[in-house]
Amino acid sequence: MNARVRRAPSRVLVMRLVDWDGEDAAAFEPVLAALDLLTPYVEVLEPGCAAVPLRAGAGDEGLFCERLIDTVSGLVDQDCLTGVADGLFAAVLAARGGRIVPPGGDAAFLAACDIGDLQATGLVGAETCETLRHLGIDTIGKFRELPPQPVAERFGAPVRRAQLLAAGRFSRPLVPRPAVPELAVTETPETPYATVEHAVFAARPLAERLLRVLDERNLACTRVTVTARTGSGLERRRTWQIDPAISAADLARRVRWQLEGWLAAGPLVHGGDEDAGAVTSLELAPGGLVGLVAAGRGLWGEKTAAAVRAEAALRHTQSLLGPEAVRIAGSSDGRDLDERYASAAWEVEPAPPPPSGPWPGGLPDPLPQLTGTGQDVEVLDAAGAVVAVSARGDLSATPALVALGGRRIRIAAWAGPWPVAERWWSADARRYARLQVELADGSFALLAREDGRWRAVGWYD
Incomplete structure (x- = not known):
C-alpha cells in the first residue's frame, strides 16, 4: 500500500521596518533582493513591509527571524520587526510586536487584539471600528462572535469578510495563483526603453489598460505583478499588494517605484552593452482576482475605476457647461413632494441637508419614485x-x-x-x-x- 505524504501547512512571515520612510519606495529594493535569496516568493504589502511564506516544521522560526532582522539591519541600517502566524492577517498584527504565534494559535491571538486592529484588513474603516466600540465590541474576539447576518446587513459585505478573517475562516495563500493570460497587459515598444525614465512613461497607460480590462469583466485585483524584460533576456518580477479600488495614477506610481528600485539595486543587465540592457517589455499581471461585489466596491462607498472615470466625465461636463450644470439630488424637509427633494451643484455647493425629523403633515415614507x-x-x-x-x-x-x-x-x-x-x-x-x-x-x-x-x-x- 502506498502511503500518502501529508505536507505541512504553510505559515506566513511578515517583516516590517520600524522607522521606514514610506516615500522612499525605491530604497526598499535591496531588502526585497535579500529576501529573494531566502524564499522563492516575496509579496510587497506596502513599501517597508513584505510577507514571505514559510513551511511549518521546516526549521526554527525564531532563528530564521533573527537572521532576517540582522540581514535587513545590515542592508538599510534600520530596525526591523517580524511576525509569524498561520494566516496573513494574524502575521501582520504579530509583526507589530515582533511575535511568533504558535501553529493553530491564530484564533486565540486575534481574540485579544483591539477592535481597531481590524483596519489592518483594509476592509474596515476607523469609523466602523469606533461604532463597534460604542456598542461594547472592543476586541476582535467579541467582533467575531457577532451573528454574521446582522453584521452583513448593518455594515456591508467588506466588514463581513473581515469577520471571516478574524475567525480564520477566510484567507488567501501568499503564493499567487497564475493570472488569467488574457488579463495581463504588456507594452512592447518598437524602440526599447534605454532608461528606466523612458519605461516610466509607459506605466500610466499600461495601468489604465489593466484597470479597464478588469472593469469590463466586473473584476478587481488585490495584487499586481510587475515584470520588466531586457534585450539580454534578463527578467525581473515583483508582486505588490494593492487596494481593489486603486486608481490608474496610484498603480502607475507603484510601477515607477518598482522600476526605480530595480535601477537603484543595479543595472538591469550585466555588462556594458547598453542596447542589451534596454527594457524590451513591461507587463502588469493581476492576481487575487475578486468580483466587484465581493470586493465591496461600488456598493459600500469605495471608488471603482468606473467611478473615477465617471467623476472625470462630470468635471469635464462642468468645464463645458459651467459648475452649476451638474447637480446632485437629496431629500429635505417639507410637506409637499416638491419640498421633500432638493439639489445642489456637484462639488460646488454643500449637499442637501438630510431631513431633521418627521415634518408635521408631511407625507410618510416611502416617497414616490x-x-x-x-x-x-x-x-x-x-x-x-x-x-x-x-x-x-x-x-x-x-x-x-x-x-x-x-x-x-x-x-x-x-x-x-x-x-x-x-x-x-x-x-x-x-x-x-x-x-x-x-x-x-x-x-x-x-x-x-x-x-x-x-x-x-x-x-x-
Whole structure:
C-alpha cells in the first residue's frame, strides 16, 4: 500500500521596518533582493513591509527571524520587526510586536487584539471600528462572535469578510495563483526603453489598460505583478499588494517605484552593452482576482475605476457647461413632494441637508419614485361621479375608479385623504388633500386634489 505524504501547512512571515520612510519606495529594493535569496516568493504589502511564506516544521522560526532582522539591519541600517502566524492577517498584527504565534494559535491571538486592529484588513474603516466600540465590541474576539447576518446587513459585505478573517475562516495563500493570460497587459515598444525614465512613461497607460480590462469583466485585483524584460533576456518580477479600488495614477506610481528600485539595486543587465540592457517589455499581471461585489466596491462607498472615470466625465461636463450644470439630488424637509427633494451643484455647493425629523403633515415614507408628472386625472365613485374633498378633509364618496388618459381603472385599495392647509394667514395660503391609491393594473399612485381638480403628483415603483 502506498502511503500518502501529508505536507505541512504553510505559515506566513511578515517583516516590517520600524522607522521606514514610506516615500522612499525605491530604497526598499535591496531588502526585497535579500529576501529573494531566502524564499522563492516575496509579496510587497506596502513599501517597508513584505510577507514571505514559510513551511511549518521546516526549521526554527525564531532563528530564521533573527537572521532576517540582522540581514535587513545590515542592508538599510534600520530596525526591523517580524511576525509569524498561520494566516496573513494574524502575521501582520504579530509583526507589530515582533511575535511568533504558535501553529493553530491564530484564533486565540486575534481574540485579544483591539477592535481597531481590524483596519489592518483594509476592509474596515476607523469609523466602523469606533461604532463597534460604542456598542461594547472592543476586541476582535467579541467582533467575531457577532451573528454574521446582522453584521452583513448593518455594515456591508467588506466588514463581513473581515469577520471571516478574524475567525480564520477566510484567507488567501501568499503564493499567487497564475493570472488569467488574457488579463495581463504588456507594452512592447518598437524602440526599447534605454532608461528606466523612458519605461516610466509607459506605466500610466499600461495601468489604465489593466484597470479597464478588469472593469469590463466586473473584476478587481488585490495584487499586481510587475515584470520588466531586457534585450539580454534578463527578467525581473515583483508582486505588490494593492487596494481593489486603486486608481490608474496610484498603480502607475507603484510601477515607477518598482522600476526605480530595480535601477537603484543595479543595472538591469550585466555588462556594458547598453542596447542589451534596454527594457524590451513591461507587463502588469493581476492576481487575487475578486468580483466587484465581493470586493465591496461600488456598493459600500469605495471608488471603482468606473467611478473615477465617471467623476472625470462630470468635471469635464462642468468645464463645458459651467459648475452649476451638474447637480446632485437629496431629500429635505417639507410637506409637499416638491419640498421633500432638493439639489445642489456637484462639488460646488454643500449637499442637501438630510431631513431633521418627521415634518408635521408631511407625507410618510416611502416617497414616490417618479414625481413631477402633474397628470390631470379624475377620481370617481362607483356611479361615475367625481369624488370631492370637503374643507374638513372628508371624501364625498368612496373612491372606486381613476380616469386617466382616456381609461377608467378600478381602484383596488386606497388610503387617506390627508388634508394640508398652509400659510392660512398670508396671501400665499394653500389648501389641498392627498390620496394614495392602488390600481387594478398593479400601479400605485399619489393623487392630490387642489382648486377643484385631481392630479397624479407621483407614482410608486
